[in-house]
Amino acid sequence: MLNENIVNQVKKLSRKPPLFNRECGNIWTEEYLATQMLNAHLDPNFDGASRRSLVIEKTVEFLNSEVLKCNSSILDLGCGPGLYAEKLCKKGHKITGVDFSKSTINYAKSSAKKQGLDIEYKYDDFFKLKYFNDYDVVMQVYGEVNTFSDEERDKLFEIVYNALKLNGLFIFDVSTPALRKKCGLKKNWHISEGGFWREKTHLVLEEGFQYDNDIWLDQYIVADNSGVQVYRNWFKDYSVETISEIIKNSGFRIIDIRGSLIGEALKEDSEWIAIIAQKVML
Ligand SMILES: C[S@@+](CC[C@H](N)C(=O)[O-])C[C@H]1O[C@@H](n2cnc3c(N)ncnc32)[C@H](O)[C@@H]1O
Structure with a gap:
């Protein structure tokens, strides 16, 4: 019964x-589920917790060749197991990765150590960060912004604004209703x-x-x-109009909008919007 x-x-x-x-x-912090999510991050052929590895490679290529200055200091919010951090570090950038999943950040730390990569990983909630004018770039990849309420999103954008140097870049993507x-x-x-x-x-x-x-x-x-x-x-979900308005009201100037972080052009029916925005003086 x-x-x-x-x-x-x-x-x-x-x-x-x-x-x-x-x-x-x-799902990110409960021990059993965090291990499941780590496995999903590390599956190279599955768009699960992270995008598949070919897309990550193309994203890093696009950002490194068309967006980032040499030797940028980059804060990666919700860095997962460091799939972007490691590749960007190998291109000469200085990365700080933050994530509140213990198993994932421990994996990231040991993977960087094994490869001799100088990446700073912090086990922390990104809503609690208090950086001030420290970074050339803040990135948040794979639709994390979609998961926030308006209040949470505005708080996060304020944390990002404070963490960036003047003219620094905020790079993120959001999904659309498509x-x-x-x-x-x-x-x-x-x-x-x-x-x-x-x-x-x-x-x-x-x-x-x-x-x-x-x-x-x-x-x-x-x-x-x-x-x-x-x-x-x-x-x-966001449209170009809604996310543009919000990002401008948060102290940023949009310098590029794409249909994805691999640099595809934005189309009417794009499922993703990739934003590259610059911190301006408020
Ligand atoms: C969808 S995954 C994307 C991971 C990584 N950006 C990627 O694309 O490979 C979201 C990540 O954000 C982390 N995360 C979610 N909320 C967080 C928070 N408040 N503070 C720190 N990390 C958080 C999760 O643990 C997870 O690793």
Whole structure:
């Protein structure tokens, strides 16, 4: 017989939550899931936690040859296992990578050490950083900006503004509603004998919700012998107009907009917008 308590918990958690509700588990920092995410980062053929390795190589080529000055000091926010940091370091740039996933940052540190790369890695929450006029470039790659509420995004942009030297560059990408149109809203369930969410037998109830202003939630309720947990991946998509307005109001001048960070031209139906913005005097 199903435990009534579990049924009630699932019922409560399956309601559409208020916008950007963060009362949930964290896929980046919970030990078991962080290891799963690290494996996803390191899969060279999968656009999962990081983009596939060919795209990362092309991104570094584009940034290094067309955007960055020689020997730039670069702050990489949400650096993951250092896939960009290592390549940029090999091109002569000085990198600080910040990430709050312990297993991922430990992997990044040991990988850099093995290769003799002088990269500074910090295990930290990027919302707590207090740099001031320290960097030529701040980068945040693979749609992290999409995961923030407006308040979180504005706070992050303020942290980036403060961390940059005057005329320094903020490089980031955001997804557009075209990407969501392709992915759609899911409503599925499955039982696993052990896999992504849990090591042992568990049930996963997946549901997508749509909100106003191009905001989406992918919600996963995971139940196993130890209880029920909900995970919420929030996304806010942007258009060129919306992100341009916000970045200008945050103290930046846009110097280039592309359809991706590998330098593709922006099109009407681009799934991504890559922004290269410059800090100006407020
Ligand atoms: C989508 S992954 C992208 C990783 C990397 N930029 C890449 O493209 O290979 C997002 C990364 O940001 C990190 N992250 C998310 N929120 C963070 C926070 N508040 N502080 C520090 N790191 C964070 C996660 O741990 C994860 O490694």
